[in-house]
Amino acid sequence: EHESVPHEKTLDSSVALLNEGYEFIFNRRKEFGSDIFETRLLGKPAICMGGKEAARLFYDTDRFHRRGAIPKRIQKSLFGQQGVQTLDGQEHAHRKRLFMDLMTPERLEQLEGITEKAWLEAANRWIGRESVVLFDEARDVFCRSAHQWAGVPLEEDEVRERGQEYIDMIDAFGAVGLRHRRGRQARARAERRIAELIGEIRGGLRQVPEDTAAHAMAWHRGLDGQLLDAKVAAVELINIVRPIVAISWYVMFAALALHDYPACADKLRMKAYGNGKAYGNGAEAGAGAGEYAQWFVQEVRRFYPFTPLLGAEVSRDFVWRGCEFKEGTMVLLDVYGTNRDPSLWVDPESFRPERFRFWEGGPFDLIPQGGGDHYTGHRCAGEWLTIDLMKVSLDFLVNRISYTVPEQDLTLKLSRMPALPESRFVIGNVKLAG
Numbered sequence: 001e002h003e004s005v006p007h008e009k010t011l012d013s014s015v016a017l018l019n020e021g022y023e024f025i026f027n028r029r030k031e032f033g034s035d036i037f038e039t040r041l042l043g044k045p046a047i048c049m050g051g052k053e054a055a056r057l058f059y060d061t062d063r064f065h066r067r068g069a070i071p072k073r074i075q076k077s078l079f080g081q082q083g084v085q086t087l088d089g090q091e092h093a094h095r096k097r098l099f100m101d102l103m104t105p106e107r108l109e110q111l112e113g114i115t116e117k118a119w120l121e122a123a124n125r126w127i128g129r130e131s132v133v134l135f136d137e138a139r140d141v142f143c144r145s146a147h148q149w150a151g152v153p154l155e156e157d158e159v160r161e162r163g164q165e166y167i168d169m170i171d172a173f174g175a176v177g178l179r180h181r182r183g184r185q186a187r188a189r190a191e192r193r194i195a196e197l198i199g200e201i202r203g204g205l206r207q208v209p210e211d212t213a214a215h216a217m218a219w220h221r222g223l224d225g226q227l228l229d230a231k232v233a234a235v236e237l238i239n240i241v242r243p244i245v246a247i248s249w250y251v252m253f254a255a256l257a258l259h260d261y262p263a264c265a266d267k268l269r270m271k272a273y274g275n276g277k278a279y280g281n282g283a284e285a286g287a288g289a290g291e292y293a294q295w296f297v298q299e300v301r302r303f304y305p306f307t308p309l310l311g312a313e314v315s316r317d318f319v320w321r322g323c324e325f326k327e328g329t330m331v332l333l334d335v336y337g338t339n340r341d342p343s344l345w346v347d348p349e350s351f352r353p354e355r356f357r358f359w360e361g362g363p364f365d366l367i368p369q370g371g372g373d374h375y376t377g378h379r380c381a382g383e384w385l386t387i388d389l390m391k392v393s394l395d396f397l398v399n400r401i402s403y404t405v406p407e408q409d410l411t412l413k414l415s416r417m418p419a420l421p422e423s424r425f426v427i428g429n430v431k432l433a434g
């Protein structure tokens with residue numbers, strides 16, 4: 001008996017999910033007037049849910065696990081196999097610590113410096129060119145800085161190709177056909193190459209600084225005291241470099257916001273709102289510098305579509321809000337719709353950085369990079385890093401250069417996952433700010 005939980009009348013909704021993209025769960029939550037509903041996906045029963053309480057439930061590790069929850073096609077393109085995303089319990093906590101140990105304030109500050117420099121060097125190459133594609137330039141900037149920071153060797157003439165490999169892995173996640181195949185091929189190449197690097201580091205053929213991700217992944221020991229399989233170490237090192245390159249999406253979205261909401265751009269330029277170095281852990285940050293930049297970055301992460309949903313599997317039978325969660329059932333959390341939930345956000349469809357002025361910052365309401373706890377749960381290991389590099393990049397776009405935005409198609413199609421405007425944001429007539 002199905003009490004009050006809406007049940008979608010469909011043989012299978014996989015095609016609808018691909019067609020509706022980001023709005024698939026959100027549309028049905030609105031239609032059913034319910035934060036939870038049952039459907040069928042990939043030929044199996046599935047429960048979809050969204051909102052703050054659903055997010056809190058989703059991160060209850062007594063009730064859900066990740067092992068077996070990620071479809072093979074996503075593992076073969078976006079994530080890789082046997083990485084931290086697929087682990088549970090003690091094993092997950094131990095592996096997660098490996099990632100979180102890389103995210104110290106000192107290490108993050110170092111990456112900020114590397115990235116700031118990479119942006120300025122890139123801008124110098126843009127001078128005199130009629131236009132550049134911002135998304136592609138961000139890809140190259142983050143590709144360079146991610147490799148340097150992570151201790152992964154990279155020749156200058158490889159930057160574009162390596163960067164595009166990481167973009168292809170991400171671009172594949174909501175695709176079928178060519179775009180998906182491209183992501184799989186990119187991953188296969190990258191894993192082979194990085195596994196080889198791990199072998200060289202272990203064999204003493206290559207020295208990498210001790211405080212780098214490459215060193216950490218090569219020498220990490222599991223709970224069993226053994227080094228990771230070289231393939232798995234490669235998956236985890238890619239789990240550092242790939243998502244840094246992914247920040248290109250958020251930089252493009254930030255540029256889109258600056259373009260669509262010029263009043264926000266003005267505020268970012270005004271001293272009173274924290275012009276100048278709006279990032280880092282320096283004293284001026286405590287004095288309120290860059291407050292507006294912080295709100296702006298949070299609003300970009302809330303407002304623009306990147307992660308659509310997250311999946312887990314029910315660990316044991318239980319009932320929540322009249323819905324029977326049966327062991328083994330796939331459960332999807334509506335990330336996109338939770339960030340736009342009208343019961344959490346005033347006027348959610350408006351881009352309004354000021355909403356973060358009095359925001360209390362709960363772990364389950366702003367969830368573009370997952371919810372809950374970074375250490376004990378699966379929340380994104382790179383969330384602080386992402387916010388830092390978005391601020392560095394925003395400061396660059398707003399204060400270090402000037403540019404025009406030529407006529408182009410900047411429409412974000414919510415059916416395309418990940419969302420990417422056709423033109424990838426072209427800017428013209430770039431000048432260094434005086």
Ligand code: HEM
Binds near residue numbers: 381386
């Ligand atoms: C996990 C989003 C950047 C490393 C995640 C999750 C999301 C996410 C949604 C899954 C949360 C869950 O499963 O509950 C993003 C977005 C980024 C970003 C939108 C911006 C571009 C980064 C960066 C790094 C990183 C820069 C590292 C340098 C990771 C790792 C995990 C993860 C290692 C797996 C954590 C775990 O399973 O415990 N991210 N991320 N991410 N992210 Fe990110």
